[in-house]
Amino acid sequence: MSTIVVGLGNAWRGDDAAGLLVLERLRPLLPDSVRTVVHEGDGLSLLDLWTPEDDVILVDAVLASGRGGPVLHDARARPLPPDVQPLSGHALSAAGAIELARGIGWLPRRLIVVGIPAHSFGTGDPLSAETNDAIEETLETVRHLVS
Amino acid sequence: MKIKVLGNRVADVKLRIYEPPRFFEGLLRGRHFTEAPDITARICGICPVAYQMSAIHAMEAACGVEVDGPIRDLRRLLYCGEWIESHVLHIAMLHAPDFLGYASALDMAKDHPETVTRALQLKKIGNGIVACVGGREIHPVNVRVGGFYRAPAKRDLLGLVPGLEAAHEIARDLLKWVSTFSFPDFETDAEFVALRHPDEYPFNEGRLVSTKGLDIPVADFEKHVIEEHVAHSNALHAHLAERGPYFVGPLARYNINFDRLPAGIRTQASDAGLGSTVKNPFKSIVVRAVEVLYAVEEALRIIRDYEPPVRPFVEVTPRPATGAGCTEAPRGILYHRYRLGPDGLIADARIVPPTSQNQKIIEDDLKRFVEAHLALPDDQLTLRCEQAIRNYDPCISCATHFLKLDVERE
Numbered sequence: 138m139s140t141i142v143v144g145l146g147n148a149w150r151g152d153d154a155a156g157l158l159v160l161e162r163l164r165p166l167l168p169d170s171v172r173t174v175v176h177e178g179d180g181l182s183l184l185d186l187w188t189p190e191d192d193v194i195l196v197d198a199v200l201a202s203g204r205g206g207p208v209l210h211d212a213r214a215r216p217l218p219p220d221v222q223p224l225s226g227h228a229l230s231a232a233g234a235i236e237l238a239r240g241i242g243w244l245p246r247r248l249i250v251v252g253i254p255a256h257s258f259g260t261g262d263p264l265s266a267e268t269n270d271a272i273e274e275t276l277e278t279v280r281h282l283v284s
Numbered sequence: 285m286k287i288k289v290l291g292n293r294v295a296d297v298k299l300r301i302y303e304p305p306r307f308f309e310g311l312l313r314g315r316h317f318t319e320a321p322d323i324t325a326r327i328c329g330i331c332p333v334a335y336q337m338s339a340i341h342a343m344e345a346a347c348g349v350e351v352d353g354p355i356r357d358l359r360r361l362l363y364c365g366e367w368i369e370s371h372v373l374h375i376a377m378l379h380a381p382d383f384l385g386y387a388s389a390l391d392m393a394k395d396h397p398e399t400v401t402r403a404l405q406l407k408k409i410g411n412g413i414v415a416c417v418g419g420r421e422i423h424p425v426n427v428r429v430g431g432f433y434r435a436p437a438k439r440d441l442l443g444l445v446p447g448l449e450a451a452h453e454i455a456r457d458l459l460k461w462v463s464t465f466s467f468p469d470f471e472t473d474a475e476f477v478a479l480r481h482p483d484e485y486p487f488n489e490g491r492l493v494s495t496k497g498l499d500i501p502v503a504d505f506e507k508h509v510i511e512e513h514v515a516h517s518n519a520l521h522a523h524l525a526e527r528g529p530y531f532v533g534p535l536a537r538y539n540i541n542f543d544r545l546p547a548g549i550r551t552q553a554s555d556a557g558l559g560s561t562v563k564n565p566f567k568s569i570v571v572r573a574v575e576v577l578y579a580v581e582e583a584l585r586i587i588r589d590y591e592p593p594v595r596p597f598v599e600v601t602p603r604p605a606t607g608a609g610c611t612e613a614p615r616g617i618l619y620h621r622y623r624l625g626p627d628g629l630i631a632d633a634r635i636v637p638p639t640s641q642n643q644k645i646i647e648d649d650l651k652r653f654v655e656a657h658l659a660l661p662d663d664q665l666t667l668r669c670e671q672a673i674r675n676y677d678p679c680i681s682c683a684t685h686f687l688k689l690d691v692e693r694e
Contacts, residue, residue: 178421178422179329179422181373181377181404182411182421184404185408228329229377233390236390237389237390237393237400240390240391240392240393240394240397240400241393241397241400241401241404242397243401
């Protein structure tokens with residue numbers, strides 16, 4: 138059994154980089170026994186990162202309308218909300234991949250999605266001040282989850 | 285998709301592609317000829333290898349270079365990986381749910397977990413080939429004009445063999461499974477166009493051949509293929525000059541190159557209910573499964589015979605010239621043409637992807653298909669149309685399941 142923290146996102150799309158930034162800052166703070174993974178590709182390949190015996194925390198930006206700290210979702214207990222608008226017929230979102238894993242019995246033992254409220258996803262956008270503030274609180278949340 | 289019905293006749297079908305142009309041909313101008321493989325790979329996350337292969341062949345044609353031996357074999361091996369990845373994704377995650385009446389692969393997985401799990405395992409083998417030869421699974425970084433930056437060691441490729449042997453059994457089972465699906469009674473009389481090589485089932489090389497007599501070198505592509513902008517779509521439509529629309533992709537490859545498949549694969553295709561020619565686009569899922577099996581066997585053959593090249597690339601010196609390349613992307617022929625200046629910079633570029641070439645045929649198919657199924661309620665008609673579009677595995681972000689069908693009946 139491994140504990141795995143996965144940072145999802147796109148470094149070039151504004152607040153979508155939040156999950157990656159959290160992972161970058163968390164790495165030196167986590168015990169060596171925790172595996173950290175940057176995931177920037179198709180959601181489907183998330184299924185290669187874990188086994189049903191693992192303990193997984195996915196950190197990703199989530200669309201938000203106001204300020205606030207991270208949102209936690211126990212994805213083993215409840216499905217994530219469906220995609221608002223799929224971007225491609227040839228790619229799965231993280232939520233889609235989690236539901237596929239549920240269908241084939243490949244969910245990890247524990248799967249917590251940590252959503253960082255995000256506001257701007259434009260190409261080349263800087264990180265918004267609100268999301269930057271939320272990153273600090275997210276670091277503590279994830280550290281608590283793996284402790 | 286907009287369908288206009290007058291009485292019991294379909295007057296018009298228009299597939300509207302809203303995705304905006306991305307101007308790749310424009311942004312290639314002024315870039316060094318060595319940059320084209322990596323820039324064009326970014327056109328598609330599903331078939332980046334195809335873009336890299338067509339780009340390097342076009343550049344090598346312009347520079348008067350021919351690549352053979354293990355470098356050529358590695359290119360075929362890389363393509364095997366991409367076909368496996370792309371075809372399995374399409375078969376198991378996109379097309380099979382249509383045939384079995386599921387809204388998506390996520391729903392299908394609940395009832396067929398074993399099949400989906402094995403398909404994902406098969407796809408992963410394809411990913412492994414691309415990562416081993418190309419440097420990473422998506423948007424490979426190891427391809428260069430003239431060859432590769434680094435050639436894998438024999439032991440690297442041998443590491444893929446156990447997975448490929450397991451993949452062979454999965455691919456055979458996948459072919460058997462999709463052959464049991466129920467296929468609508470529907471055939472096309474379209475002109476199929478694919479590469480044809482003297483000895484091989486085509487990936488990278490050959491002449492452009494059709495089922496109705498076309499037989500031209502790749503360099504003559506633009507003399508025969510006309511691309512035009514139509515008012516209702518942001519994607520260019522293509523047709524053959526003085527001949528009309530044409531059909532590219534697995535069905536075209538299979539129909540033109542059935543005799544180039546190894547005897548064992550031909551037997552398995554026959555056992556799956558396919559003849560040497562397949563004109564029902566709905567059976568493209570079975571043909572894709574045949575091609576997956578072929579790609580697995582071909583990968584094993586290449587690895588078995590592989591000896592690393594002394595040098596992973598041949599030197600390519602640019603010259604002011606024009607070169608064309610055409611390779612078989614999973615979805616069909618992908619054409620690149622570049623004009624180089626004396627400084628090795630790209631003066632002009634043209635890229636014709638397979639989905640663009642199939643658009644007119646998709647509309648024609650849908651017109652005939654809808655006409656035969658007009659009695660269906662709109663929701664069922666939509667489902668059938670999604671399935672019909674999916675036959676072509678169109679590489680557009682609005683492809684099926686996001687389809688908004690607008691039937692205007694008068």
